[in-house]
Amino acid sequence: MRYTFFVFIFFLATIVSAQTENITAAKELAQRVIPTYANKIKFENISASSEKDVFEIESANKNIVIKGNSVNAMAVGLNYYLRNYCHTDISWYRNEKPVLPLTVPVIQGKIRKESRCSERFFLNYCTFGYTMTWWQWSDWQWFIDWMALNGINMPLAITGQEAIWYKVWKKFGLTDDQIRSYFTGPAYLPWHRMSNIDHWDGPLPHSWLNNQLELQKKIVRRERELGMKPVLPAFAGHVPELLKTKYPNAKITSLGDWSGFSNKYDSYFLDPFDSLFKPIQRAFLDEQTKAFGTNHIYGTDPFNEVTPPSWEPSYLADVSKIIYSSMTETDPAAEWLQMGWIFYNQKDHWTNERIKAYLDAVPQGKMSILDYFCDNTEVWKLTDSFYGQPYIWCYLGNFGGNTMMSGNLKEVERRMENTFVNGGNNMKGVGSTTEGFGVNPIMYEYVFDKAWSHGPVDVEKWVSSWSERRYGRKNDTVSKAWDILLNTTYSGSAGLGRATLTNARPGLAGHNSWTTNPAINYDNKDLLKAWQLLSEIKGSPPSVYYYDVVDVGRQVLGNYFSVLRDRFTGCYNKKDLAGLKRNGDAMLALLNDMDRLLATNQNCLLGDWIETARELGVNEKEKNYYEEDARKIITVWGEPGRHLTDYANRSLAGLTKTYYRGRWKLFVDDVEKSLQDSRAFNDSAFAKKLTDFEDQWTKGKEKYASKPLGDCMVISRMLINKYATEIENGKQPVVPGN
Known part of the structure; x- marks a missing residue:
């Protein structure tokens, strides 16, 4: 007793x-x-x-x-x-x-x-490359507070894992140089962690390992203080190729090339049936738990955008069983969080039979699925609600951190409400898997606000409330502007490769593959009206409001750039040299004007991105290394002229003026010269020149402003006066599908 x-x-x-x-x-x-x-x-x-x-x-x-x-x-x-x-x-x-x-x-x-659901998830492996690479504790502290205020209680927490892997691979016999060369450069670590690429832009400095280890300790401590359950990584089979030199009988195979990278950057996969698999899992989880503790939820994602050794359902089931058992043998309370992206991205291969085998191999309730891209395809509808395993409805909304105003609020409301009502009892939460954030904040706050709704939300009223707090009080002019935004930029779905033509590799027609800008479903004159309304406000509204003014203005100018390019092309086709020069000059002037507008906002500065990267270097060599890494990820991405160029394009002051305008000036000059010489513009020769320019830019050391320049409202009004008549009398931008 x-x-x-x-x-x-x-x-x-x-x-x-x-x-x-x-x-x-x-x-x-x-x-x-x-x-x-x-x-x-x-x-x-x-x-x-x-x-x-x-x-x-x-x-x-x-x-x-x-x-x-x-x-x-x-x-x-x-x-x-x-x-x-x-x-x-x-x-x-x-x-x-x-x-x-x-x-x-x-x-x-x-x-x-x-709350309407128990779990609210946030982040994507990619966000740690496109947004958070260079963050220090002051950035993380504010962001974690923001997550708490928005009810997020299950954040992905993958910072600092390389320091853990370093200790593990040392235990398994690899040298310092072999391990650090296996890792990629800092901005590319998400794709290394997802088993897509090894070695690229490495080796990773020791100082990076130490810095990120200490940073992660602070991150997970604060997240837990605020009631969150950080999702830590677990071993999914990705190993260094050189592990074969220590364990020649281990079943280690290449996962093949990824997104056009040379095969020297291939990742390697240890067969889960190999006797080495479980010891590696145990070593990693033990070291990770010692450093960061655990909430027993592990993000484990084999076969992300790569092909498994076999598509046989029985093989996939066995892989699933072994990965889960390898976790529970170390942590009996382990739960597995699986990205549902693989079921969307390789939907032709991941048939229902294969998905069911893979999911059923784990006890019910011990594997949760992130339905990753529900703004495009809700996989729960195609798989009998993931065959009973718990899942989380996720809004993705942005790829690569692209600076594009987009997102369909009303459609997101319909889909989320339908999932709450008809998604099954195993629908346990909502979340966002955005690849890069900092754009379209309205979409993400709406998604997490919906987790506390009970029944349908009146989207118009919600947006009216949003506009009220963006300005600080009720204002009819601001309300009218946001009503226009709801029915223009926020009435069409977001998606892959979103950008205005300003950020695309130049050409006489069309858009580059990663700046496809699918058909704009609104008239740019309407968006101009919203910009005019937002720019009428006097006084000093909150700084979040200034961001909206810059963002809307950038989008209006970016849309209009397509009109100028098409006029330029028309003049080329008609052999009108005077018209060609006039429109070419107008294109380059607009890019300067866009850069000037962007320069007024702290959140739109290339200089800030580069400076924060350099701050992490402990000496000049490291600072230069981090700067080049930071320049590459938002421009060429990988090897020069390869598949992913411009994937992570974004409109930043400095980047717009030197990189995007630099490319368009090369183009304008070459096309003008070809017309003057009475010869056809040579696309292939220009492509080579463009690739050389891009590669050289990533190696540059030019200084860019890291603090805002100019008055946002003054410059905004000046640009409206300059462009309004042209836009109102101009044509719709010509885009694919129109």
Whole structure:
């Protein structure tokens, strides 16, 4: 009896301790995000009737009281108050600080909200290359707070794993040079982790390993403080080719070339049936747990964009069984989180029979699937809801960090609501798998807000509320602008290869493959009107509002560039040299103007991207190495002239003026010269010249501004005056499909 009593007391003390920690973490979050209000916000614990989170907010004794059953719920409650009562938006950019009313707004009555699902996932392996490569703790700290405020409780946490693998491969007999040369350059580590490429842009410096190891410790500690369950990696079979020199009988095979890379960058796969597989898994999980702890959820993704050794359903089932058992033999509580991207990306091979065999091989509830690209294809509908395994509905929305205003809010609402109603009891959450963020914030905040809805959401009202907090108060002009945006840029689906023609490799017709810009389903004159409305505002609205002005203006100018290019081509076809020169000059002038607009915003600067990369270097050699890595990933991507050039294109000040405009100037000059010489423009000769230019640019050391230049509103109004008449009287951009 006495033993039972002490067990009960211990159990009670544990609960009280956890509740105290929740309140402390919530208070510290408020202090970091809204320090001027923090002493007016009180947090308390409440119980929930189910596994789903719940919060309550109300005013009491001149304070705002926020209650939640978890610190994550408390954070969402805080964000609900800031959005709906303070009319402020907490941006995912740490430089965009919220603007709060001078007096703390009062809540009438009590607000209570319960989450509609238990899991809210965020991130993609690729995000760690396209967005987060050069982040330091100050960036991560703000971002983790943003995730908490938006209710995310299952973030992908793959930073620092190379330091763990370094220790593992040392145990298995490889040398320092062999291991660091096996890794890729920093920006390319996501694709190394996904077994796509080895060696490219390596070897990885020791200082990088040490820096990222310590950074990951801080990341997972803070995520857990805020009620999140970090998803850590596990071994899926990817090994160094040189492991064969130590274990000549091991079944190690090449996974083949990936995205046009030379075969010297191939990745290698250890057959899960090989006796070496489980010892490697154990060594990795042991080392990782010692360094980072564990929440027992592991992202494990064999065969991502590569071909398995066999497509036989029985083979795929056996692979699945062995990977799962290799995890549970080290961590009996292990759960497997699998990217559903493979089922979409290789849908011709991943038949239902093969998917079912692969999923059924793991006990029900022990493997969860990220339905990765639901804004395009909802795989749950094609697989009988993943044959009973839990799954998470995910919005992808952006590939490579492309700077394109796009996303279909109303269609996302329809799909999410339908999944909540008809997706089966094993639908356990929502999430986003964006490859790069920083663009289209409205889409991602909407997706995570939907996790707290109960029934359909009125999208028009939601966007009206969004516009209110972007400006800081209700404003009819801003509301009209956002109504236009809802029915133009945010009425068509996002997708792969999205960019305006400004960012494409130059040509007389069409777009480059990674800047295809599928048919714009709106009139650019309507988007111009939204830009004009946003630019009419006087005074000093919040900095998030300035980002919108720049983003809309950039999109309008980018759309109009297609008109100028097509006029240029028309003049070439008619052998009109004067018209050719006039339109060529106009194209180059527009690129200068776009760069000038982008330069007014901290979040649109190439200089910031490069400077943050250089800051991680411990000496000049490393700084130069990181800079070249940073330049490559957003331009040529891989080997010169290969398949992925421009995949990660984005509109940044400095990049637009020197790289994109540089390419278009080469093109304009060559086409003009060919017309002057009465000869046809030579595409193949120009392509060679273009590849040389791109390669040289990645090796450059030019300095770019890392702080904003100019007044966003003044420059925006000036450009509207310059281009409005032309756009209003011009033609629709000519795009594929029109």
